[in-house]
Amino acid sequence: MTDELFVVEDLTVTLPTSRGPVDVVKDVSFTVGRDDTLGIVGESGSGKSMTALAVLGLLPPGARTSGSVRLDGRELLGQSEGELRSVRGNAISMVFQDPLSSLNPYYTVGLQIEEGYRAHRGGSKRAARQVAIEAMERVRIPDAARRVDDYPHQFSGGQRQRIMIAMALCCSPSLLIADEPTTALDVTVQAQILELLAELQTQTGTGLIFITHDLAVISSIARRVLVMCAGDPVEYGTAEQVFSDPRHEYTRTLLDAVPRIDDEVML
Amino acid sequence: MTRYVIGRLGGVVVILLAVCLFTYLIFFKLSPDPAVMICGKTCTPDRIDSIRDVLGLNQPLLTQFWEFLRGIVAGRDYGTVHCSAPCLGYSFQTNESVWNMLTTRLPVSITVAVGAAVLWLLAGVAGGLISAIKQGTWWDRSAMALALTGVSVPNYVLALVLQYVLVVKLQVLPFPAAPAFADNPVLWFESYLMPWTVLAVGYACLYARLTRANVIDTLAENFLRTARAKGLSRPLILRRHALRPALTPITTIFGMDFAGLLGGALITETVFGLNGIGKLAADSIAKNDQPVIMAVTLLAAFFVVVGNVVVDLVYTALDPRVRVTSS
Amino acid sequence: MTVAGPRTPTLLEVEEVGLAGDPGGGPPTSTGRILGKLARDKAALLCLVFLLIVVLMAVFAPLITKLSGWGPDEFDSGAINSDLGGVPHGSLGGISGEHWFGVEPQNGRDLFARIVYGARVSITIALSATVLTGILGVVFGLLAGFYRGWVDQAISRVMDFLMAFPALIFMIAILSSLPAGNRPVLLVVVISAFGWPYLARVIRGQTMTLANREFVEAARASGAKNVALVFREILPNLRGSIIVMTTLSVPGYIGTEAGLSFLGVGVTPPTASWGQMISSSVSWYSVDPMFFAIPGTFLFLTVLSLTVLGDKIRSVIDAGEAT
Numbered sequence: 001m002t003d004e005l006f007v008v009e010d011l012t013v014t015l016p017t018s019r020g021p022v023d024v025v026k027d028v029s030f031t032v033g034r035d036d037t038l039g040i041v042g043e044s045g046s047g048k049s050m051t052a053l054a055v056l057g058l059l060p061p062g063a064r065t066s067g068s069v070r071l072d073g074r075e076l077l078g079q080s081e082g083e084l085r086s087v088r089g090n091a092i093s094m095v096f097q098d099p100l101s102s103l104n105p106y107y108t109v110g111l112q113i114e115e116g117y118r119a120h121r122g123g124s125k126r127a128a129r130q131v132a133i134e135a136m137e138r139v140r141i142p143d144a145a146r147r148v149d150d151y152p153h154q155f156s157g158g159q160r161q162r163i164m165i166a167m168a169l170c171c172s173p174s175l176l177i178a179d180e181p182t183t184a185l186d187v188t189v190q191a192q193i194l195e196l197l198a199e200l201q202t203q204t205g206t207g208l209i210f211i212t213h214d215l216a217v218i219s220s221i222a223r224r225v226l227v228m229c230a231g232d233p234v235e236y237g238t239a240e241q242v243f244s245d246p247r248h249e250y251t252r253t254l255l256d257a258v259p260r261i262d263d264e265v266m267l
Numbered sequence: 268m269t270r271y272v273i274g275r276l277g278g279v280v281v282i283l284l285a286v287c288l289f290t291y292l293i294f295f296k297l298s299p300d301p302a303v304m305i306c307g308k309t310c311t312p313d314r315i316d317s318i319r320d321v322l323g324l325n326q327p328l329l330t331q332f333w334e335f336l337r338g339i340v341a342g343r344d345y346g347t348v349h350c351s352a353p354c355l356g357y358s359f360q361t362n363e364s365v366w367n368m369l370t371t372r373l374p375v376s377i378t379v380a381v382g383a384a385v386l387w388l389l390a391g392v393a394g395g396l397i398s399a400i401k402q403g404t405w406w407d408r409s410a411m412a413l414a415l416t417g418v419s420v421p422n423y424v425l426a427l428v429l430q431y432v433l434v435v436k437l438q439v440l441p442f443p444a445a446p447a448f449a450d451n452p453v454l455w456f457e458s459y460l461m462p463w464t465v466l467a468v469g470y471a472c473l474y475a476r477l478t479r480a481n482v483i484d485t486l487a488e489n490f491l492r493t494a495r496a497k498g499l500s501r502p503l504i505l506r507r508h509a510l511r512p513a514l515t516p517i518t519t520i521f522g523m524d525f526a527g528l529l530g531g532a533l534i535t536e537t538v539f540g541l542n543g544i545g546k547l548a549a550d551s552i553a554k555n556d557q558p559v560i561m562a563v564t565l566l567a568a569f570f571v572v573v574g575n576v577v578v579d580l581v582y583t584a585l586d587p588r589v590r591v592t593s594s
Numbered sequence: 595m596t597v598a599g600p601r602t603p604t605l606l607e608v609e610e611v612g613l614a615g616d617p618g619g620g621p622p623t624s625t626g627r628i629l630g631k632l633a634r635d636k637a638a639l640l641c642l643v644f645l646l647i648v649v650l651m652a653v654f655a656p657l658i659t660k661l662s663g664w665g666p667d668e669f670d671s672g673a674i675n676s677d678l679g680g681v682p683h684g685s686l687g688g689i690s691g692e693h694w695f696g697v698e699p700q701n702g703r704d705l706f707a708r709i710v711y712g713a714r715v716s717i718t719i720a721l722s723a724t725v726l727t728g729i730l731g732v733v734f735g736l737l738a739g740f741y742r743g744w745v746d747q748a749i750s751r752v753m754d755f756l757m758a759f760p761a762l763i764f765m766i767a768i769l770s771s772l773p774a775g776n777r778p779v780l781l782v783v784v785i786s787a788f789g790w791p792y793l794a795r796v797i798r799g800q801t802m803t804l805a806n807r808e809f810v811e812a813a814r815a816s817g818a819k820n821v822a823l824v825f826r827e828i829l830p831n832l833r834g835s836i837i838v839m840t841t842l843s844v845p846g847y848i849g850t851e852a853g854l855s856f857l858g859v860g861v862t863p864p865t866a867s868w869g870q871m872i873s874s875s876v877s878w879y880s881v882d883p884m885f886f887a888i889p890g891t892f893l894f895l896t897v898l899s900l901t902v903l904g905d906k907i908r909s910v911i912d913a914g915e916a917t
Contacts, residue, residue, distance in 0.1 A: 278754075282754060286755070286759060290764070293768060294771065415898070415901055416898060419845065419897040419901045420897075421852060421853060421856075421894070421897065423853065423856050424872065427872070427875075427879060427886055428890070430879075431886070533762055533763065534762075534857070548766075552766050552767050552770050553770070553858075555770075560767050563760075563763060564759075564760055564763055564764060564767070567760030568758050568759060568760055571757075571760065572758045
């Protein structure tokens with residue numbers, strides 16, 4: 001933990017609801033190093049996705065945040081929209097759960113990769129297109145030079161998630177946040193995507209935050225684990241610690257439920 | 268693709284034939300004897316017979332219908348008079364060629380439709396867009412209240428109110444006279460201004476509501492979150508990622524509405540005395556001028572059915588997910 | 595309806611905005627909840643009150659006109675100035691204690707009485723047309739969506755045909771060439787004949803979606819008959835769409851009736867209808883604007899109230915299905 005790429009301290013997120021403001025994330029702290037993977041686990045509604053969105057300033061309107069989020073020592077919380085925009089997709093990228101709905105059906109995947117690259121790096125369309133093709137080759141889309149002009153619906157579910165990853169990595173971010181990236185996929189495809197993420201990470205040295213409700217997935221990829229429940233960080237430690245000696249009742253319940261969670265994925 | 272288009276056009280022909288036959292049957296059964304109508308007051312049984320003969324009214328109904336259809340494609344002869352294709356017959360009232368009546372009236376209806384469409388697209392889409400972006404603000408609420416009000420005003424009521432206020436009371440506009448554009452551009456514009464507005468108000472309000480709903484739905488899409496997470500600027504996100512998905516369905520509706528208007532804005536044209544297809548329809552109905560009624564019905568149906576095909580083709584071009592399958 | 599004129603734009607709108615896709619499989623919003631929500635909304639309440647007044651006027655027309663003193667067909671030559679071509683005496687179209695809304699120019703019929711009786715005609719026609727289109731639309735939509743195959747083909751082609759028809763031109767043409775007969779009934783029949791495909795199209799689509807849902811599959815697997823499936827499993831889930839589409843079509847039909855009467859092919863004089871009153875006011879509107887303003891206002895407010903109410907009901911039902 002000497003090499004602290006990304007530090008979150010006492011992050012609290014408050015959302016306005018019809019019954020008044022509610023803290024959906026309470027005093028969450030964690031760190032991610034270079035080439036390091038943090039797993040955030042919890043059931044849906046536990047605040048894990050809100051944590052990720054808060055980091056990039058993508059919370060719904062009216063949300064308030066407090067605490068500190070630092071990337072390479074630079075504070076992100078409370079920054080202007082313009083500042084945050086230069087970070088999003090550039091230093092910190094994100095991959096979402098459902099690749100089909102996360103890609104705009106009206107544009108080719110090439111354009112959707114290019115536009116992110118050009119927003120941060122500028123350059124000609126031709127150069128950006130080359131970057132897009134290379135990014136697609138890196139995530140092993142066969143025949144990338146041709147398929148760059150295809151639309152999202154023309155790809156399989158696993159390929160779409162690969163494209164999301166290509167899109168996220170095209171600006172060589174120092175931190176990648178993957179929010180349930182394998183949940184919407186078949187089990188065999190899940191394994192391939194996890195393998196790809198791990199491989200890309202060793203190549204690039206990107207820090208990775210992997211958010212999931214699936215403990216089996218976490219144990220295979222994460223070095224450290226943060227368990228969240230109803231907005232509270234209930235457990236934080238190395239993967240071995242958390243899995244072999246869960247301190248908290250909630251973690252134990254989660255661990256007991258592992259086989260059932262796998263069934264849920266199939267739905 | 269070509270097969271698809273040919274298939275669709277086949278469907279168009281079938282529907283138009285059905286419309287034709289249906290109209291023909293209804294009016295054949297309902298209307299008073301055309302021969303008596305044409306003959307007028309100074310009439311003898313001999314004359315009625317000869318008129319019947321010339322018009323082919325003595326033949327069985329289906330033969331008459333067939334003659335009518337053949338006339339459209341190949342032209343036909345009424346006694347010594349040749350009516351060249353496309354022949355829709357002659358008006359019982361004025362003896363004018365119905366085809367000529369349509370072609371002289373159509374430009375007026377097109378002018379009315381195009382002007383109104385430009386107005387309502389600009390006002391409706393822009394209004395809806397601003398409302399969606401400023402969702403929940405006073406602008407949004409008042410714009411949507413206004414839109415509901417606008418949808419509820421019957422257009423002839425609006426037409427009469429505008430005419431009363433602008434022409435009679437304030438006298439800022441002349442009574443619509445619809446001269447040719449080249450003769451007097453200013454008067455031309457002033458004449459069409461009210462009809463355009465009257466037609467546009469209802470549609471504009473409708474489109475504002477549609478646009479707002481679609482944009483709000485699109486703003487909640489996951490791919491919009493992706494666009495933000497990529498670090499794109501807000502104008503680019505709106506322009507590229509929100510507008511196209513939100514407005515594509517509106518093109519479909521617009522196509523149908525516009526096609527419908529080309530067949531004549533009956534009430535607006537009647538109220539403002541514009542000699543378009545709509546007024547022609549109203550007049551011919553009032554005078555029971557069968558060939559003309561037949562022709563305007565057919566023309567309006569033609570626009571709607573062809574508009575439908577065009578809209579579907581445009582939609583396949585706009586939405587990459589829609590694939591043409593010939594079914 | 596794609597013809598300009600007394601459009602029924604709300605029909606179109608419902609198809610595209612509210613109910614385009616998913617009929618929602620959750621429990622339908624209860625009538626009580628809809629009413630409860632509406633009662634707490636000031637605008638909706640205002641509309642309800644206004645509509646209630648109009649309906650009461652329509653129902654108790656003979657009683658009300660007895661109170662006001664003038665029947666709809668009584669001529670009051672004392673109230674008009676025959677020297678000025680029959681313009682009503684006094685300002686504002688002859689509004690007075692005697693004639694609450696003034697009188698018709700030229701013949702001096704009481705406008706209040708004609709509005710009251712006109713409400714009768716407009717509402718009866720609009721409601722009957724709504725009921726008839728509702729029945730036709732739901733039945734044919736269900737048939738096409740549930741049985742598919744040739745049934746669907748046949749019904750869909752008929753719908754294509756009817757929707758391609760220049761309905762307004764045709765309605766006018768048919769009404770003007772038919773013998774006078776019972777005009778209101780004819781109006782209802784003609785309006786419904788061209789109106790049902792718009793509802794049927796939505797019902798058909800939603801039935802197709804519902805027929806594939808797990809709960810329908812389950813019922814089918816447990817041996818339920820087709821009739822039972824349609825009435826117990828599918829119809830209750832379509833309730834929201836049917837309520838919204840039919841409520842939103844009422845103002846359209848009021849407008850259509852008024853429009854047809856405005857064009858002179860609706861109800862025949864001396865029967866009063868709002869559209870027919872507006873129509874006869876056209877030649878007078880520069881000298882006696884009240885003659886136009888009064889029926890115009892009633893028509894507008896009624897259509898507005900119904901539209902607002904329909905809109906509110908839709909948002910209550912949408913919200914109910916979303917949760």
